[in-house]
Amino acid sequence: MAELPAEHLRVDGDVVPAGGPGASLLEALRAAGIHAAKQACGRGECGACTVLVGDRAVMSCTMPAATVADEVTTAAGLGDDAADLRAAFADHAAFQCGFCTPGQVVRAAAVLRASVDRTRDEIVRAMSGNVCRCTGYKQIVDAVCAVAESRRAAR
Ligand code: FES
Ligand code: FES
CATH class of the missing domain: 1.10.150.120 ([2Fe-2S]-binding domain)
Structure with missing residues (x-):
């Protein structure tokens, strides 16, 4: 699979922007119109924003989007x-x-x-x-x- 530039994410089979500088993965997802990951506490305490990065479940509100290299899978994907x-x-x-x-x-x-x-x-x-x-x-x-x-x- 071709390398993506760091400013993009692969989410549920689509390619979307990784958001602005310092954006969390959750912010990038929601800015791209992907709402399956929910915004709640915003500080890693509730799990509403959980997505898979590769096979690992992560709280997307605390993960910088720019650090995500693997496929992201939301509940919808x-x-x-x-x-x-x-x-x-x-x-x-x-x-x-x-x-x-x-x-x-x-x-x-x-x-x-x-x-x-x-x-x-x-x-x-x-x-x-x-x-x-x-x-x-x-x-x-x-x-x-x-x-x-x-x-x-x-x-
Ligand atoms: S929104 Fe609560 S852990 Fe991310
Ligand atoms: S918070 Fe309402 S079903 Fe879990």
Whole structure:
């Protein structure tokens, strides 16, 4: 794949500007009209802005856009890979207002890509940087555990 100039990002299969000097990855995404990553605390405390950079889940509000070289994937770009996760979130009522959900789904996608063999407690810890003010978390963890279980069964 051709090298991109540092002032561009590859996001969900498209090429977009990396924003102005000092722009965070979240600022660059939103300036490019990509709203799947949510703006909330703006200081790395809530996870609403979580995206994948390569296979790593990052809080895009604290990551300088200019440092991002790998493909960025938002919740909107996860595609069929995450169809079971999206279905599990719906089946387990793992959202209410939905504001945290794109970040939760991206985090869960990264957690499950890394391993489907984590215990429930390990999944709770792995998801713990993503805050939800509505659900009380149980439904979110239930959804992620259900996908881990079904992916284990399908191996
Ligand atoms: S908006 Fe990025 S962690 Fe809260
Ligand atoms: S569903 Fe409302 S913040 Fe999580």
